[in-house]
Amino acid sequence: AQKITQTQPGMFVQEKEAVTLDCTYDTSDQSYGLFWYKQPSSGEMIFLIYQGSYDEQNATEGRYSLNFQKARKSANLVISASQLGDSAMYFCAMTRKGGKLIFGQGTELSVKP
Amino acid sequence: DAMVIQNPRYQVTQFGKPVTLSCSQTLNHNVMYWYQQKSSQAPKLLFHYYDKDFNNEADTPDNFQSRRPNTSFCFLDIRSPGLGDAAMYLCATSKSYPGGVNQPQHFGDGTRLSIL
Numbered sequence: 001a002q003k004i005t006q007t008q009p010g011m012f013v014q015e016k017e018a019v020t021l022d023c024t025y026d027t028s029d030q031s032y033g034l035f036w037y038k039q040p041s042s043g044e045m046i047f048l049i050y051q052g053s054y055d056e057q058n059a060t061e062g063r064y065s066l067n068f069q070k071a072r073k074s075a076n077l078v079i080s081a082s083q084l085g086d087s088a089m090y091f092c093a094m095t096r097k098g099g100k101l102i103f104g105q106g107t108e109l110s111v112k113p
Numbered sequence: 114d115a116m117v118i119q120n121p122r123y124q125v126t127q128f129g130k131p132v133t134l135s136c137s138q139t140l141n142h143n144v145m146y147w148y149q150q151k152s153s154q155a156p157k158l159l160f161h162y163y164d165k166d167f168n169n170e171a172d173t174p175d176n177f178q179s180r181r182p183n184t185s186f187c188f189l190d191i192r193s194p195g196l197g198d199a200a201m202y203l204c205a206t207s208k209s210y211p212g213g214v215n216q217p218q219h220f221g222d223g224t225r226l227s228i229l
Binding site: 029031032033035037042043044045046047050052053091095096099100101103104105106 | 144146153154155156158161201203205207209214215216217218219220221222223225
């Protein structure tokens with residue numbers, strides 16, 4: 001069965017520092033996609049970054065990068081130069097065939113001034 | 114900007130009184146999803162439409178129904194809301210195709226449903 005695991009229920013980071021949010025996954029599929037979403041307290045789910053299972057380069061989008069280690073089945077999100085507005089819940093997710101998403105349980109990130 | 118719009122943002126209904134949540138999109142995506150998200154939990158997929166084809170999740174209660182009259186609109190109907198149905202309901206869309214895994218889902222801002 002496919003599964004996403006986020007082992008950090010909550011994280012704190014000092015403003016302007018980098019932070020890594022952990023995500024491991026389990027799948028027997030050869031083709032899959034890995035996604036990170038940000039959910040502020042207001043509730044909207046914001047797409048941040050995508051990594052395909054066949055992509056050899058780690059994905060980057062501005063201050064977000066995805067540290068993809070296929071052999072370890074991990075897809076950690078790195079946020080550089082944290083800002084107060086980065087405080088939110090972060091979900092790691094994986095697509096199955098047909099595009100359905102499997103979510104992890106989320107990590108609540110708090111950025112301290 | 115192309116987007117996914119959910120109305121209303123907050124909805125209050127009475128126990129047992131039917132309620133409809135709406136979602137519209139200007140992305141022209143062929144797949145639309147409805148999720149239920151309870152406090153401090155991950156979103157849970159209720160069902161999705163691939164074009165006009167409806168796909169129900171096995172554990173979605175019969176109390177939840179959906180309609181998609183055209184590409185742009187999708188509705189979530191809760192026939193007899195119970196206290197346990199109080200949650201955030203998220204609509205999402207994706208440009209997808211059978212077997213596709215690389216298209217992100219784009220979410221609306223959600224409707225927060227309260228049951229009195």
